[in-house]
Amino acid sequence: MDIKEIQNLIRFVAKSGASEVKLEMDDVKITIKTGSDTETTIVQQVPAPQIAQPVAVPAPVVEAAAPAAPAVPAAETPANDDSKYITIKSPIIGTFYRKPSPDKPLFVEVGQTIAEGDVLCIIEAMKLFNEIESEVSGKVVKILVDDSSPVEFDQPLFLVDPS
Numbered sequence: 001m002d003i004k005e006i007q008n009l010i011r012f013v014a015k016s017g018a019s020e021v022k023l024e025m026d027d028v029k030i031t032i033k034t035g036s037d038t039e040t041t042i043v044q045q046v047p048a049p050q051i052a053q054p055v056a057v058p059a060p061v062v063e064a065a066a067p068a069a070p071a072v073p074a075a076e077t078p079a080n081d082d083s084k085y086i087t088i089k090s091p092i093i094g095t096f097y098r099k100p101s102p103d104k105p106l107f108v109e110v111g112q113t114i115a116e117g118d119v120l121c122i123i124e125a126m127k128l129f130n131e132i133e134s135e136v137s138g139k140v141v142k143i144l145v146d147d148s149s150p151v152e153f154d155q156p157l158f159l160v161d162p163s
Contacts, residue, residue, distance in 0.1 A: 088158040094125035098147040138162040
């Protein structure tokens with residue numbers, strides 16, 4: 001093979017979208033790898049700083065409220081609520097959205113009765129929008145996450161009263 005044939009092969013592989021091509025002939029072995037793996041790594045690195053920044057911001061706010069005496073009883077009240085209610089947690093890491101698009105109504109509101117299988121929110125992860133459905137029936141008591149906020153895996157999102 002000459003240089004022009006190799007260059008044409010590289011162009012063809014790049015246009016085809018293949019991530020890797022190996023060609024073996026009598027005395028020539030060619031392996032062509034495209035940069036698609038690198039792009040995936042960049043996408044995975046972008047959400048990490050977005051998650052770290054908002055998590056760092058609430059921590060000082062909580063610490064500022066911690067010296068006040070009422071903060072301790074307020075922390076005990078949610079512990080009591082957790083025993084009465086079912087907590088719906090995030091199945092993935094991503095960005096939490098309460099509505100399907102900015103001009104649409106909210107999926108659920110506090111006080112609304114939900115059934116098993118109802119869509120509660122959307123979590124965006126790496127440009128994919130995942131609908132989070134309820135696994136229980138009941139009444140939404142509290143929404144624990146603000147709209148357009150980053151969420152972690154297994155982070156509580158909603159409190160539902162099953163009665």
